[in-house]
Amino acid sequence: MMASTEEEKTGLQEEAITINGSPMAVRKMQTFEHIGSLAAVAQSYGPRSVKSRILKSIYIVLIKAKINVLLPFGPLAVILHYLTGKHGWVFFFSLIGITPMAERLGYATEQLACYTGSTVGGLLNATFGNATEMIISIYALKNGMIRVVQQSLLGSILSNMLLVLGCAFFAGGLTHPHKDQDFNKASAVVNSGLLLMAVMGLLFPAVLHFTHSEVHYGKSEVTLSRFSSCVMLLAYASYLFFQLKSHRSLYNPIDSEVDGEQDAKEDNEEEEEPEITQWEAIVWLAVLTIWISILSGYLVDAIQGASESVNMPIAFISVILLPIVGNAAEHASAIMFAMKDKLDITLGVAIGSSTQISMFVIPFCVVIGWMMGKQMDLNFQLFETATLFITVLVVAFMLQEGTANYFKGLMLILCYLIVAASFFVHVDPTSDDN
Amino acid sequence: MANSGIELETNGGSKHWDSDSQPNASIPISTVALPPASNFHRAFQKIAHSVKIVIFTAKINVLLPFGPASIILHYLTNHHGVVFLCSLLGIIPLAERLGYATEQMAAYTGPTVGGLLNATFGNATEMIIAIYALKNGMIRVVQQSLLGSILSNMLLVLGCSFFAGGIVHYDKKEQIFNKGTAVVNSGLLLMAVMGLSFPAVLHFTHSEVRYGKSEVALSRFSSCIMLVAYGSYLFFQLSGRESSQYSRIDSQEGSDSDIQRQSQSQNSAEPEDEEEEPEIGLWESVAWLALLTLWVSILSEYLVNAIQGASESFKLPVAFISVILLPIVGNAAEHASAVMFAMKDKLDITLGVAIGSSTQISMFVIPFCVVVGWMMKKNMDLNFQLFETATLFITILVVAFMVQDGTANYLKGLMLVLCYLIVAASFFVHVDPSSSDD
Numbered sequence: 001m002m003a004s005t006e007e008e009k010t011g012l013q014e015e016a017i018t019i020n021g022s023p024m025a026v027r028k029m030q031t032f033e034h035i036g037s038l039a040a041v042a043q044s045y046g047p048r049s050v051k052s053r054i055l056k057s058i059y060i061v062l063i064k065a066k067i068n069v070l071l072p073f074g075p076l077a078v079i080l081h082y083l084t085g086k087h088g089w090v091f092f093f094s095l096i097g098i099t100p101m102a103e104r105l106g107y108a109t110e111q112l113a114c115y116t117g118s119t120v121g122g123l124l125n126a127t128f129g130n131a132t133e134m135i136i137s138i139y140a141l142k143n144g145m146i147r148v149v150q151q152s153l154l155g156s157i158l159s160n161m162l163l164v165l166g167c168a169f170f171a172g173g174l175t176h177p178h179k180d181q182d183f184n185k186a187s188a189v190v191n192s193g194l195l196l197m198a199v200m201g202l203l204f205p206a207v208l209h210f211t212h213s214e215v216h217y218g219k220s221e222v223t224l225s226r227f228s229s230c231v232m233l234l235a236y237a238s239y240l241f242f243q244l245k246s247h248r249s250l251y252n253p254i255d256s257e258v259d260g261e262q263d264a265k266e267d268n269e270e271e272e273e274p275e276i277t278q279w280e281a282i283v284w285l286a287v288l289t290i291w292i293s294i295l296s297g298y299l300v301d302a303i304q305g306a307s308e309s310v311n312m313p314i315a316f317i318s319v320i321l322l323p324i325v326g327n328a329a330e331h332a333s334a335i336m337f338a339m340k341d342k343l344d345i346t347l348g349v350a351i352g353s354s355t356q357i358s359m360f361v362i363p364f365c366v367v368i369g370w371m372m373g374k375q376m377d378l379n380f381q382l383f384e385t386a387t388l389f390i391t392v393l394v395v396a397f398m399l400q401e402g403t404a405n406y407f408k409g410l411m412l413i414l415c416y417l418i419v420a421a422s423f424f425v426h427v428d429p430t431s432d433d434n
Numbered sequence: 435m436a437n438s439g440i441e442l443e444t445n446g447g448s449k450h451w452d453s454d455s456q457p458n459a460s461i462p463i464s465t466v467a468l469p470p471a472s473n474f475h476r477a478f479q480k481i482a483h484s485v486k487i488v489i490f491t492a493k494i495n496v497l498l499p500f501g502p503a504s505i506i507l508h509y510l511t512n513h514h515g516v517v518f519l520c521s522l523l524g525i526i527p528l529a530e531r532l533g534y535a536t537e538q539m540a541a542y543t544g545p546t547v548g549g550l551l552n553a554t555f556g557n558a559t560e561m562i563i564a565i566y567a568l569k570n571g572m573i574r575v576v577q578q579s580l581l582g583s584i585l586s587n588m589l590l591v592l593g594c595s596f597f598a599g600g601i602v603h604y605d606k607k608e609q610i611f612n613k614g615t616a617v618v619n620s621g622l623l624l625m626a627v628m629g630l631s632f633p634a635v636l637h638f639t640h641s642e643v644r645y646g647k648s649e650v651a652l653s654r655f656s657s658c659i660m661l662v663a664y665g666s667y668l669f670f671q672l673s674g675r676e677s678s679q680y681s682r683i684d685s686q687e688g689s690d691s692d693i694q695r696q697s698q699s700q701n702s703a704e705p706e707d708e709e710e711e712p713e714i715g716l717w718e719s720v721a722w723l724a725l726l727t728l729w730v731s732i733l734s735e736y737l738v739n740a741i742q743g744a745s746e747s748f749k750l751p752v753a754f755i756s757v758i759l760l761p762i763v764g765n766a767a768e769h770a771s772a773v774m775f776a777m778k779d780k781l782d783i784t785l786g787v788a789i790g791s792s793t794q795i796s797m798f799v800i801p802f803c804v805v806v807g808w809m810m811k812k813n814m815d816l817n818f819q820l821f822e823t824a825t826l827f828i829t830i831l832v833v834a835f836m837v838q839d840g841t842a843n844y845l846k847g848l849m850l851v852l853c854y855l856i857v858a859a860s861f862f863v864h865v866d867p868s869s870s871d872d
Contacts (some may be wrong), residue, residue, distance in 0.1 A: 088576040264679035387632070390827075392627050397834065401614060407670040411625050414663050418656045422632045425648035 049382035057280050061104055067332075068104070073097035074295050081298050087305020092315075095301040095325050098292055099165075102132040103329035105288045112281035123240065126230030128285070129353060130156075133326040135293050135364050139300040146369070146376050148303060148318045153362050154384050157324055158419060160354040162397045164331050166412030168346045171337030173406025185402030191351040192396035194239070198358040199233055199392050205378040206385040225377035228372050229363030236359040312424070319384075327353070343404055351399075354392075358361045366383050383426060387419060445728055484718045488531060494770075495531070500524035501733050508736050514743020518755075521737040524606075525730060529559040529769035532726045539719035546613070550668065551685050555798050556791065557583075557799050560764040564803050566738040573742060573807070573814050575756045580800050582757030583764055585857060587792040588833045591769050593850025595784045599776030600844025611781035619789040620834035622667070626796040627830050629660055633816040634823040645811055653815035654808050657801035664797040737763075742816030750862075757822075757861045765791070789837075792830075821864060825857060 013414070062068055067146050076095030081090045109128040113121030130328070140148045172181050205221040205228065309316045330349050337345040362378070369376025394415075398408065489495055501524025508517045513588045546735040560583050567575045599609050633649040633656065689745050714722070762769075775783040782866030800816070806812025817825070832853075836846065 048499050136538060324567055381639070383635060386635050386639070389633065390628055390635075393831070394621075394624050397624055400838075401617050401621075405670075407666060410666050411622065411663055414659045415625055417627055418629050418632055421652055421655045425652050 002138055008169045011406060036101045037188035053280075057276055061108065061284055063098070065104065065107070070096050070100045071322070072099065074185040074291070076320050077109050077295065077298055078291070085305075087302040090298060091302035094302065096322065098132065098295050098299065098325050099328045101288050101292050101295070102326060103332070105131060105285070105292065106333075107328045108276075108281050108284040108288060111276050112285060115278040123244065129330075130326065130356055131294075132292055133323070133357065134361055134364065135289070136296045136300065136322060136326065137361070137370060138239065140294075140303075141372060141374055143300055143363060145161050145300065145303070145372060146374065147381075148300070148314065148322075148383025149369075149376060150320035150380050151315055151384065152322040153357055153365065154380060154388055155423075156323040157354045157356050157388060158319070158355075158416070159323040159327050160330070160350045161391055161419045162412050162416035162419065164327060164334050164353075165346070165395065166348045166409045166414075166416060167331065168334040168338035168343075168350070169404045170406050170413060171335045171409070172341065172343065172346075172404065173409055175339045176341060177406075179344050180403040180405045181338070181341060182403055183347055185400070187344065188347050188351070188399045188402065189396075191347070191355060192392070192399055195351060195355045195358060196392055196396055198232065198235070198355060199388055201228060201235075202358060202362060202378050202380075202390060203385055204228065206380050206382065209374065209379045210347070210385075220295055221379045222375055222377045225366055225379065228378060231364035232359055232363040233367070236356075236363070239355070239359060290301070313427055315426050316420070316423045320420050336403075347399070383422075387422070391415075391419070458849065461855065476587070480718075480865060482639045483716055484722070487713050488535070488722055492531065492534070494527045497523050497527045501528065501729065504733065504736055508740070510745075513747070514541045514740040517736060518740035518744035521733045521740065522759065525559065525733050525737065528726055528730050528733065529764060529772070532558060532723070532730065533767045535714075535719050535722040535726060538714050539716065539723060542719070543714040550672070554561075556768075557794055558727060559730055559734075559800070559861055560761070560792055560795065561799055562727070563734045563738065563760060563764065564799065566734045567741075568733075568803060568807050568812055568814060570738055571812060572741070573812060574737070575738075575752065575760075576803055576814065577818050578753055578756035578806075578822065579760040580795055580803065581818060581826055582861075583761040583795050584792045584826060584851070585757070585829055585854070586761040586765050586827055587768070587795075588855035589850050589857065591765060591772050592784070592788045592833065593847045593852075593854060595772045595776035595781075596847025597844050597851060598773045598847070599779065599781065599784075599842065600847055602777045603779060604844070608841040608843045609776070609781050609835075611778060611785055613838065615782065616726055616785050616789065616837040616840065617784045617834075619785070619793060620830070622787060623793045623796060624830055624834055626660065626663070626793060627826060628795060628817075629656055629663075630800060631827060633701035634818050634820065637817045638820050649817045650813055650815045652859050653804055653817065655805035656816060660797055660801040663702065664794075664801070667797060698714050703835070724735060751865055753859070753864050754861045758858045778843075785837065821860075825860070829853075829857070 025059050039209050061069065073093045077090050080086065080093060084090075105128060110121075113124050116124065137149045137153060140146075140152070167376065169181075195431035205225045209221050209226065303314065303317060306312075307317055330353055334346045334349045337343070337349070366376050366378060395412070398412075466624045489498070504517050504520030504524055504794055507513065507520060511517075532555060536551050537548075540551050543551065560580065564576045564580060567573075567579070596609075603609055633653045637649050637654060741752065741755055744750070768791055772784045772787045775781070775787075804814050804816060833850070836850075
């Protein structure tokens with residue numbers, strides 16, 4: 001018992017010395033823990049090691065990643081909210097403050113996924129992958145800002161399909177200049193076909209409204225939207241089942257040594273030992289979610305004021321700026337994988353995220369709105385609906401041949417710029433939201 | 435004298451330059467010492483020879499007299515309809531010769547600059563007509579003629595080629611082309627058209643911030659972006675990629691530079707000229723290029739001025755004239771060469787011409803016209819009206835799907851041609867929902 005305690009202390013000290021991460025030290029400690037005797041386990045919950053574990057955990061999660069330099073903006077935003085009335089600053093600071101937390105949330109999710117195996121891991125990724133967008137949307141719903149919800153979710157899909165994919169192709173193409181990069185055509189086609197069907201399912205209330213052909217004006221779309229959402233959630237459940245259980249082989253990338261993760265954001269994590277323990281991961285998941293919720297509250301409250309003080313249409317803020325926050329982490333990882341020539345993972349991230357938003361987050365928000373008594377529906381307004389449909393169609397078509405180069409990436413990015421510019425000069429035909 | 439001895443041997447006299455002799459086979463002029471007095475004479479001979487090759491050997495030039503005829507008619511009569519038709523017929527051979535001069539010049543400059551030349555001058559006629567129409571403030575005519583050019587390329591040119599090729603190669607049941615290139619090119623075209631559509635969609639959902647001004651601002655921004663995209667498109671294609679997508683199935687087309695030039699020059703009408711010696715000198719082609727551009731400009735002015743009058747005298751909507759008749763002029767040469775290559779079973783070149791020309795119009799000519807309009811202080815924008823935008827998008831989507839499987843037969847061609855007839859008929863009974871163009 002004494003020996004094990006000493007070894008553990010030594011392990012901790014070793015870890016403390018080589019704090020800038022020879023993973024070997026961490027692994028040693030982990031291995032020790034996992035192999036360890038009951039005594040070792042009992043010891044690990046002793047008072048002294050709890051504090052050092054908490055500190056170590058905080059270090060790994062909060063300090064080691066470079067993106068966390070943005071963390072102070074979060075509390076700053078809260079302070080500014082109470083000190084000044086400058087909504088513009090509050091908005092931007094909370095925007096910048098949420099970004100690292102969203103990224104850490106993704107990190108904690110993957111760490112947890114290491115422990116739970118690929119099935120539950122896939123589910124976790126699927127749920128928490130878009131947690132930030134969901135949280136922001138639910139806050140906006142509570143405030144009755146239905147148009148903001150619709151536009152931010154739509155903007156998230158557009159950003160995934162055009163900006164993330166475009167940057168990834170562009171970066172990958174520049175890193176591999178003289179050949180085209182290949183990806184698994186079949187899964188890209190299947191995924192984009194699914195996305196197209198999901199978007200089609202979402203469009204019908206809007207089409208109904210704009211052909212002025214509904215039975216009860218104003219009520220029919222909401223009813224239809226709620227029904228469609230329930231159907232879409234059913235579809236999403238079967239999509240998960242399909243991906244994780246029955247047709248897993250479809251989702252294996254070309255690079256066959258990387259197995260398993262379907263919604264894999266950072267497959268490489270699978271090959272490494274997890275860096276924090278399972279319970280730590282759960283705790284961090286909870287803590288980060290709470291922090292994001294708090295900041296989202298301030299973010300959403302500041303949207304209206306920011307729009308007025310910075311002179312930007314709310315549509316632009318919702319469609320372009322808000323999704324940047326939710327997608328920042330996926331964006332970075334997609335680009336990284338493209339540069340490592342693992343385009344399948346990039347496509348999985350981009351298209352998978354879009355599919356999840358259209359098949360899960362949007363219907364989920366409609367259902368939540370239903371429960372809250374808000375009139376959230378799928379009537380996205382004609383301009384956004386047309387934009388979404390055209391974008392998904394064009395990108396789906398473009399992915400069909402299974403190759404990528406920097407020029408395609410550049411075209412996608414330029415299209416995104418044009419879409420962003422359109423939203424800059426866009427207002428809703430009737431009054432503003434709610 | 436030694437000189438006359440040589441000349442006697444080859445030509446029977448320096449004064450009678452044998453017009454049937456190949457320029458290559460003759461003694462280079464510099465090695466023949468001439469008395470100074472005949473320098474001028476020799477220059478005249480050269481010019482006459484050049485004129486003969488450029489103007490008299492091509493059969494299409496029988497239409498050339500219509501050009502001057504239209505100018506004469508413009509000043510003699512007030513009959514706008516006839517002036518319009520004559521200038522239309524007169525520009526056609528000039529456009530074709532312009533393409534010829536461009537290829538001749540490209541033969542000298544190598545594949546890179548040659549590709550650039552083809553890219554720029556390939557749609558020179560449409561650009562010139564569009565700029566004249568812009569100067570006259572006929573913005574709808576510009577929009578509709580450029581849109582009609584894309585429609586004509588995708589439906590009529592492609593349809594006629596597939597049909598002709600299918601009939602000629604009836605025994606083979608189907609012709610094959612390089613699927614990859616076709617898909618990449620049509621994907622690009624789809625993206626370009628998507629980029630062009632947003633101002634129209636914005637306008638028609640009545641959701642712009644400042645009515646009337648926002649679309650123009652957005653159009654100008656989009657046009658600058660599209661021009662950047664076009665620049666990178668050219669850079670991308672001309673930078674000599676090894677990727678197999680940009681090579682041809684038909685590998686008998688000789689040299690590397692040939693294949694490269696084919697993959698660059700979407701409007702290349704006769705790449706086989708690469709295999710032959712160029713027929714006129716470098717400076718001659720430059721001179722002809724300038725001269726033909728000048729003639730096309732002059733005739734275009736009369737053409738554009740006569741549109742309104744022709745519309746009234748023939749009882750045709752201006753939309754029909756802009757969308758259907760004007761593009762025939764600009765596309766006549768490409769049309770002929772595309773059909774010819776389809777009959778020779780070289781469908782890759784046909785597709786390159788058709789889709790490439792459409793891509794160039796959507797990525798270069800249209801944004802360029804918006805920018806030119808910006809400089810001229812005209813309110814040219816990308817707001818193509820709902821009917822035209824929908825037609826364009828549907829057409830490109832359908833054709834993009836149709837070329838995906840990499841085969842062609844006469845039925846596909848027939849369907850495309852019939853679709854074009856339907857589109858033409860729609861424009862025959864189409865007026866703008868508001869007032870017609872100014």
